[in-house]
Amino acid sequence: MTVTAEARRAQDKVVYNAFMAACPTRQVLATIADKWAALLITALADGSQRHSELARTVAGVSQKMLTQTLRVLERDGVIARTVTASVPVRVDYELTDLGESLMPILGALKTWSETHIREIMAARDEYEARELVA
Amino acid sequence: MTVTAEARRAQDKVVYNAFMAACPTRQVLATIADKWAALLITALADGSQRHSELARTVAGVSQKMLTQTLRVLERDGVIARTVTASVPVRVDYELTDLGESLMPILGALKTWSETHIREIMAARDEYEARELVA
């Protein structure tokens, strides 16, 4: 019965969406685990930086993504944006307490990554090697 | 001078790419922080599961993304795939030692998320409120 199958899938989707929306970890990952966020947070761990400083610190980020990512982090209360009305304008970004509290986790992740990256690379090489046989 | 500006940007890009490729944390985030990976790893934390079990546990994932994500995790040595040649075929997935070693971090992330999700939500609401004024 096609109709009920479709209905079932639609229902699954609703349940799934509710699940996704409710899952705090997903929310947090969505905020801090995208292409630039973790890098920016880490960059700000050492102290506040101006927009242009961040652009240099996190080399390779485009204007657009820098601003966009900063907005999301500001929106979620991880960083604070301070505008100083001078000529030219000066904008500083710094971690909030919430942002600071994230550092231990990012630190642990960094440590784990540096410790295990070789294993991962080795696993990849091995996997590639097996692929060549097939 | 347009030429040098372009050359500069190209050079920045090379430096950036090298930086990205060399950064272990980025590699790890690319592996575990995508839409489904963290969910799958967490699902396997309680013990091995079959392909179809995972599909049910992580409700909402498509066949394609389930298989694709499992492949990446297998490739990076985070999970192990075991095929039992029977009829029908049986495929089990389980965490490797490397995958297990990831759990404390994922656990910490989960704890942090559950602890601070309210603050994040509050920050968002406040941000939205400010937006309305402007």
Add this chain to the structure above:
DNA sequence: CGGTATCCCGGTGGATACTG
């Protein structure tokens, strides 16, 4: 200086159908 606005390409990921 610190942004917006616009264009557009490529990759992500969902839906569907088919295979061993």
Add this chain to the structure above:
DNA sequence: CAGTATCCACCGGGATACCG
């Protein structure tokens, strides 16, 4: 059951140009 293949809509994100 587990996986592959195809098609396609969507949007992430880079390049560029323009504003306050």
